[in-house]
Amino acid sequence: MTDSKYPDTQLPFSKAIDFFKQKIKLPTSGWTDIWQEQHSHAFVVAGATHDALVEDFYNAIVKAKWAGGGYEEFKQSFQDIAAKHGWSYNGSPGWRSRIIYDTNITQSYNAGRYQQMMAVKHLRPYWEYDHTSIEHPRLEHKAWDSLILPADDEWWNSHYPQNGWGCKCRVHSLSEFEARQKWEKKGLSGPDQSPPIEMEEKVIGKNGSNPRTVWVPKGIDPGFAYNPGKAFLEPHTVPPLQGYDAVLKQRGEPWPTGFNPPLPPKPTKVPAHILLPADTAPEVAVQDFLEVFGATMEQGGAFTDAAGSTLAVTKALFQDGKGDFKWLSSAKKAERLKYINLLAMTLIEPDEIWWVWVKDHQDNGRWRLKRRYLRAFELDGFSEYGVSVFEWGRTGWTGSTAFMTNQPSEALRQEYFDKQRNGRLVYKK
Structure with a gap:
């Protein structure tokens, strides 16, 4: 996974492999059982409710991607695993296997890229959004194409790809010189302004557990409004899998506003x-x-x-x-x-x-x-x-x-x- 146009991508790409291999394997009734940043620490397959089933899918992705077989190998493994466990699932085998494979591989790549770019941020302090979907472009994602912002801009916290199911957008780092060349072509003297973030209400978990209403940035699918690489590097800044209280105690911080335990109920x-x-x-x-x-x-x-x-x-x-x-x-x-x-x-x-x-x-x-x-x-x-x-x-x-x-x-x-x-x-x- 290298790109001669962007030198930072030539760093060893063990980061993507490390990101995926460190995940804990969790059975869930729905993809939204865990939320946003928690997906950087856990591997789940919506509706895969048994450890053995989840483990088989996880190992099939590892084998297919890093042993060379690729998606076609995983597609066959997907059907074999589903038959082995008698697992019923939504969608066609081809569609479901593609979603599982692409989402996990793409997010691992994006998390690895983030770590690489952070390592060279002092040399390449600007990041450029790259919209790559041509056949079925999302209009919001297309509007962000060629957007150049400082690497530390908070916009990246919620808009760093992947920004939805099947999203192929990427981010490239730029040196000061490269960034200025691009600004001049756009008639600018400095970085772009961060696009305003418009929030909209969505209902998630309808077909799984814990259905609820959430607010997400417009243009981003529910559950994708986070930076996978940052969540991986900063595990104690996200809602932890083992409960808010354990991590907050470790960080020496009080319960945040809105999470104070309610008074016990009357019997x-x-x-x-x-x-x-x-x-x-x-x-x-x-x-x-x-x-x-x-x-x-x-x-x-x-x-x-x-x-x-x-x-x-x-x-x-x-x-x-x-x-x-x-x-x-x-x-x-x-x-x-x-x-x-x-x-x-x-x-x-x-x-x-x-x-x-x-x-x-x-x-x-x-x-x-x-x-x-x-x-x-x-x-x-x-x-x-x-x-x-x-x-x-x-x-x-x-x-x-x-x-x-x-x-x-x-x-x-x-x-x-x-x-x-x-x-x-x-x-x-």
Whole structure:
């Protein structure tokens, strides 16, 4: 990947490879499950909800690009992988494989170019936007063609390519001499003025999880208004995958305005008979739970939570890797079986939903998405809190827990509930 016209592109292009290879591989229900800069740190394929599927796609791109086979090899691998996992996806095989391949390779290239240009910024302090699409040009992108701005101009923070699906625009660095030659041809004595950024409202995540309204610069597809290379070099300046609180603590900064944790909710009063009798068999308890969500012991169901995310509800939620119900493994876990109805209530009508990315140290440090559903209960005069946690494992959603605790004062109850909050708040009742 060199260009004799622009000397800085002749630097070793290991940067693009490093950018792609450092990404953590994350299963997601939709491309917008993570947002903008987070894509510089994570590899996702919209709708690829299992680790094994995501890993196969990731490895196929690495092999096709850096072993020489290119897109045609990945296109065949894409179809083989989809068939292997029984994966259904939107669009034709050719269109979907092209989008996945081109987006990942192009963004890796752009991130690598950014690092190269930053390394020679003292010699080449100006950047030029290069619109390369001829067959299907985007009018906004075409209007930015030949725009020359200082490398430190904030406009590049949101308009550094890629600026949309299939966008092939690039940025080239210029020396002072090269920049002046171009200015003179345009009748200018200095750099161009940064184009005004007009924001527009868009709805994202309609076909995945967490549908929401966002503001994006006009001319840029939702999710692309960021600089991939800058996000890669400055990982602690973007909303972190493991939650705002962890990174802000590391940086020694307070919660930014607008992200202060809300006050804990007032507990919901529930009658004591909602708890199951102590002698209830696990199979009976799980069957009752599943029926609430339209599922059975033989066939699962799908449940869309208050944040718009869909969960597969099956008996596997309560089983360990051997297929045994988790309550059978210890007396402590068996005590929680009686709270299974509170677990269902928490899922259906949570007070809050939090997302947090964590490392699974029992599985080679693989990253997992935990969705934490919180709801406060008051049971027969005692302030107790029910918490349910669902974790995305290698083959889908697994893991659950529900527990209660007595706290003697309102202050302690609020403190306890606040400790259960972890990651990013995506829903509040």
